[in-house]
Amino acid sequence: MGEWxxxxxxxxxxxxxxxxxxxAAFGLFKFRFALNRMHAAAMCDTLAILLVLSGLIVLSGFNFDSLKLFLIILLLWCASPVASHLLANLEVTVSPKLKDNCEILTDDGKEEEKV
Amino acid sequence: MSKIRKNYDTSFRTRFRRYILGETELPEVDYMPMYKKQIAEEKAEDERATEHYLMPPEVDPMEDAKRYAELSGMRWFRRLYGVMALLLCVAISGLLIYNVAFMPEFGSADTAMTNEVTERYIEKGQEETGVVNTVTGVILQYRGFDTFGETHVLFLATIAVMILLKRRKDEEPVRMDGENPGGDRILRTMAHFMVPLIFLFGLYILVNGHLSPGGGFSGGAVLGAGLILYSASFGFTATARFFNERIYDIVKVGSLMLYSLLIIYYLFTGANGIDSIVPLGKAGAIISSGLILPINILVGFEVACTMYAFFALFRKGGL
Amino acid sequence: MSLSQAYNILFGGAVGVLVLIMLCVLIRAVRGPEIVDRIVAVNMLGTLTIMIICILSLWLKQGYLLDVAIIYAMISFLAVVILTRIYLGVYHERMLKKEEERRG
Known part of the structure; x- marks a missing residue:
């Protein structure tokens, strides 16, 4: 019974x-703008992998395998937000129609004037 | 006799190649003499009309030439190309998946894989080589000559890339975004944590090559990945502090030569039936299985150097 | 229904669903109008592959497959870093060239 x-x-x-x-895969098709799509995909990188791998940790019990699974979670939780940051950086730098899709704030928090 | 560049540009082969590749940017050559002549006539007429002032031409000849090329089948060719590429991909993958159905069941006894060679490897492998992981024993000892050649192929590949891509000192350097200090703070903070982890994991794979799956090639790839991550986040100047061209040469050539010496010793003793003086040790311990551990480490250094050299040469044209 | 059957259904179903999701993401990777979409989709494909490898390692009871998953995680992160770095470099180079052309 305990096993069940x-x-x-x-x-x-x-x-x-x-x-x-x-x-997350649905969000990749639902959103219109690349930054929104990236947000949806970043959820898969963190939440989905946490849930699936913790399920596997529960299944495998406490041994060396579960330690490795925990290491994978740790690694992805560190790496994928940085990857998302780099991608957002690239998008903001490269995208020519950024202003049509989102409002850009200055450092004070005020909205930048449209040029 | 060598052709001058103009002849080369107008040659049938170049035009055909450009057509196949779908390059719409046409060279300024006698592409469509009739068409150009017509444009020139119109231009001359315009000039005659204004007489003293050259009007800017209303029709850009290059733009028109592009449209002409597209109308004459280029567009259709491109669409057909896409469709055919997709069909080819689907056909090949379908064929491969279809073939999987004919493969023998995983681990069944009556397959072609279980012949006397495999039996020998599995039954006597650990006894003869002292390696727990049979794959490493096969690639570094039974088939050692093969791996020896492969490592030299890696070396030759690096040399070929170097010949093609290395920049001379007087050429202008490539501008790199990762090079400026204060560039990406988040990435650098993360790399402080990730790079040692990657190096540690690569060394674990290298040293455990004879005990668990892995070995020189995969461990070296992970080490190279760590080097690449370091240079991508801290810049090439920071990497050059501990891994510049001189150290690269020493590590690469030195590890290859040492590896060659060890494998020649192996081949010599094996071919003449002499017992190797290196003890095999207890199977399963880290220091065991004779020369396989050092060979694994040397192959790993070789692969790591190759990976980093490819990255550095393609990125900035030098180490 | 015995426990091992239940395990088989759970693992097989999970791998099947993940493969379907991967196919959807692959469409985005091929279609993606901008370079960022493609990189995001490829990164997500890597994450899904890591999940599949982990599930397979428990299903087939082969612990060493988890090493592969760790390497996969590292390499997919590295791929994103390198691609964004190189694309940014190319973009800056192109902008510089354009600036020079405008100045003449």
Whole structure:
């Protein structure tokens, strides 16, 4: 019975993770602007992988494999926000029609005047 | 006899190649003599009409030539090209997936893979080489000569890329965004944490090559990835503090020569039936299996140098 | 239904769903109008692949596959860093060239 409870909990976590990944993939097609799409994809990188891998950790119990899974979560949680930051940086630098899609604030928090 | 550039540009081969590649930017040559003649006549007429002042031409001849090329089938060719490429991809992947169905079941006894060679590797491999991971034993000892050649191919590839891409000292340097100080603070902070982790993991793969899957090639690739990440986040000048061209030469050539010496010793003793003086040790320990551990490490250094050299040469044309 | 059957259904279903999501993301990677879309889609493909590898390593009971997943995580991060760096460099170079042309 205990095994079944563990299985049920892990299955719940993994299914939640799959749902998050599916929503992220849906967001890639739903949004019109690249920064919004990036936001949706970044959710897959963090939330979905956390849920799926913690489900797997629950399944595998406490051993060397679960340590490695935890290391993967740690690595991705450190790396993928930085990757998103770099991508956003690239988009803001390169995109010619940035002002049509979002308002740009100055350092004081006021809206920049449209040129 | 060599052709001068103008002849080369007008040659049938170049025009055909440009047509196939879909380059719409046409060279300024006698592409459509009739058409150009017509434009020139119109221009002359305009000039005659204004007589003393040259009006800017209303029709840009290059623009018109582009439209002409597109109307004459280029557009259709491009669409057809896309469709055919997609069809080819789908066909090849379908064929491969179809072939998977004919593969024997994973681990079944009656396959072509379980012949006497495989049996020998599996039954005697650990005893003869002292390696727990049979794959490493096969690629570095039974098939050591093969791997020896592969490593030299890597060396030759780096030399070829160097010949093609290395910039001379008097050429202007490439402008690089990662080079300016205070560039990307978030990335640098992250790299402080990531780079040691990657190096540590690469060394783990290298040193554990005879115990677990991995070995010289994959461990070297991870080490090279760490070097590339370092130079991408801190800039090439920071990397040159510990990995400049001189150190690169020493590490690359030195590890290749040492590897050659070790493998020649192996081949000599193996071919003449002499017992190697290096003890095999207890299977499963880190320091065991004779010369395979140092060979793995040397191959790893070689691969890491190759990866970083490719990145640096393609990015800025020098180490 | 025994426990091992339940495990097979869970792992097989999860891998199947992840492959379907990957196909959707692949469409975005091919279509993506801007370079950022493509890089984002490729990054997401890498993350999904890591999930599949982890699930497979538990399903097939092969612990060493997790090493592959760790390397995959590192390399996909590295790919994003290098691509953005190189594209930014190319963009700045192009802008400089344009500036010089405008000045004459």
């Amino acid at each position: 409870i563990r299985f049920g909990f892990a299955a719940f976590l993994i299914l939640c993770g799959l749902l998050a990944a599916g929503i």
